[in-house]
Amino acid sequence: MRPAFIIISFLVILAVFAGCTQQEQQQQPSAEFSPEETTETVNSLDQSFVNDSQDVEIGQMV
Amino acid sequence: MIKKIAVFAVFLLVAMIPLAYADENEQVENNETENEEVNETNLSNETEKEVIAASTGLGAKIRLMQLEKSITRNIIAGEAAIAALQQTNLSVNVTGLQSIIEEMKALKIQVNQASEENQTAQKFVELKHDAIELTKQFRKEFKLLIKENDLEKIRKKVHGMNESTEMKKFNGKIKDLVKQYNAQRLEKIFEELGKKNQTLIERVRNGNAGISEIRSELLSELRSLDKEQRSEAIAKLKEDVSKHAVFRQAVAQKLKAEYLAKKESRIHERIEKIQDKEARKIVEKRLEKEGIVAEGKAEARARGDKTNISAEVNVR
Numbered sequence: 480m481r482p483a484f485i486i487i488s489f490l491v492i493l494a495v496f497a498g499c500t501q502q503e504q505q506q507q508p509s510a511e512f513s514p515e516e517t518t519e520t521v522n523s524l525d526q527s528f529v530n531d532s533q534d535v536e537i538g539q540m541v
Numbered sequence: 542m543i544k545k546i547a548v549f550a551v552f553l554l555v556a557m558i559p560l561a562y563a564d565e566n567e568q569v570e571n572n573e574t575e576n577e578e579v580n581e582t583n584l585s586n587e588t589e590k591e592v593i594a595a596s597t598g599l600g601a602k603i604r605l606m607q608l609e610k611s612i613t614r615n616i617i618a619g620e621a622a623i624a625a626l627q628q629t630n631l632s633v634n635v636t637g638l639q640s641i642i643e644e645m646k647a648l649k650i651q652v653n654q655a656s657e658e659n660q661t662a663q664k665f666v667e668l669k670h671d672a673i674e675l676t677k678q679f680r681k682e683f684k685l686l687i688k689e690n691d692l693e694k695i696r697k698k699v700h701g702m703n704e705s706t707e708m709k710k711f712n713g714k715i716k717d718l719v720k721q722y723n724a725q726r727l728e729k730i731f732e733e734l735g736k737k738n739q740t741l742i743e744r745v746r747n748g749n750a751g752i753s754e755i756r757s758e759l760l761s762e763l764r765s766l767d768k769e770q771r772s773e774a775i776a777k778l779k780e781d782v783s784k785h786a787v788f789r790q791a792v793a794q795k796l797k798a799e800y801l802a803k804k805e806s807r808i809h810e811r812i813e814k815i816q817d818k819e820a821r822k823i824v825e826k827r828l829e830k831e832g833i834v835a836e837g838k839a840e841a842r843a844r845g846d847k848t849n850i851s852a853e854v855n856v857r
Contacts, residue, residue: 512775514764520775521759523782528726528752529594531719535607536587537672540618540679541696 584793588666592792593785595662599722603715604665605656610711612649612672616642617708618699619679625695626687633686640827641679643820647811648672662788666796667803720748727755733781734774736762808833 512520584592591607594600619642623635648671655664684692704712724746731738741758744750750758763771808828815821828834 512772517763517771517775518760520778520782521756521763524730524759524778525752525756526590527593527781527785528723528755529600529603529719530752531716535591535604535611535669537608537611537615537669538676538680539700540615540676541622541683541692541699 583797584666584789588669589789589793591669592662592666592789594722595665596785596788597722597725598659599718599725601660601662601665602656603718603722604662605652605660605668606711606715606718608665608669608672609649609652609656610708610715612645612652613705613707613711615672615676615679616645616649617705618702619645621699621702622683622695625698626683626691629687629691629695635686636823637682637827638679638686639820640823641675641682643815643817643824644811644827645672645675645679646820647814647824648675650814651807651811662792663795666792667800667807670796670800671804671807716748720746723752723755730759730778730781733777734762738762 591604595604619638623638623642626633626638627635648668652668652672655668687695724742727738727745728742731742738758741750741755745755763774766774812821812824812828812834815824825834829836
């Protein structure tokens with residue numbers, strides 16, 4: 480019975496550790512950026528440029 | 542055996558607490574953000590995008606000029622629609638529609654002056670909202686005066702109209718300013734990244750490179766950096782994006798807090814810009830009817846009674 484108890488305790492500690500690590504990861508964003516994130520950031524910057532073919536829309540009269 | 546299973550279950554429950562807590566936190570955060578978005582901003586998605594460029598003097602000038610162009614387009618369309626309506630029904634009363642067009646003409650002058658005076662994003666958003674409201678009002682009133690079949694015909698005719706010379710002039714001026722603005726913006730981004738790409742900046746300034754090229758050049762520039770430099774550069778760009786989001790939020794909040802209060806003075810200012818006496822009278826009559834201008838103001842102006850003219854202007 481004793482070895483089984485040790486294994487179970489080990490698994491529980493592992494689960495607690497995994498839980499804590501996951502929480503930490505959610506709170507601290509990684510400093511490294513994925514290629515998707517790079518593209519996403521550049522796309523977000525797009526909005527600060529002006530497209531001369533796009534009008535300011537105020538709707539149609541009829 | 543049962544005792545050990547119970548101990549295991551308790552341990553397992555304890556182990557699940559951090560996981561459950563993390564999920565709960567995430568969910569609460571998402572809900573709060575959603576609620577904030579719904580409650581704190583009345584800007585449309587399009588206006589939100591337009592506001593970002595208007596955070597600089599040149600950007601605000603471009604947005605105001607684009608707005609002036611859209612108002613001009615609607616004045617031309619509105620006048621054409623009124624003429625077409627009168628052809629279908631000679632006895633129709635178009636005074637209300639003409640009054641809206643006159644107010645739009647005065648709004649156009651207001652926008653033009655704001656553009657000349659280097660006004661801010663806030664002014665752009667307020668005047669844009671006024672333009673949208675007048676357009677909606679015209680559309681609503683026009684629908685009441687016409688049969689559905691005729692409306693479709695007029696719509697096709699108005700939408701198929703060729704671009705006027707005035708509109709073409711706007712396009713030219715806007716294009717020139719946009720090239721300048723985009724080149725300045727790109728220069729600032731490169732400065733933040735500690736990079737130089739004068740060739741691309743010049744190409745943008747001369748109109749030989751558009752937004753898609755800027756995007757792909759920025760991407761390849763970032764990809765050429767090593768891991769550490771790239772992380773640093775993206776963090777800086779993200780900071781830039783965050784600053785824009787904060788600016789957008791501030792404009793939205795200010796609009797919500799001040800739009801109605803400032804509207805009173807904007808309408809008053811607008812009426813004063815209508816030079817033609819008859820036109821001003823029909824605008825004041827309509828605003829009186831809507832309870833925006835104090836009753837008797839139009840008559841008082843016709844009599845030259847200055848005391849009554851300065852009577853209170855109520856907001857819509």
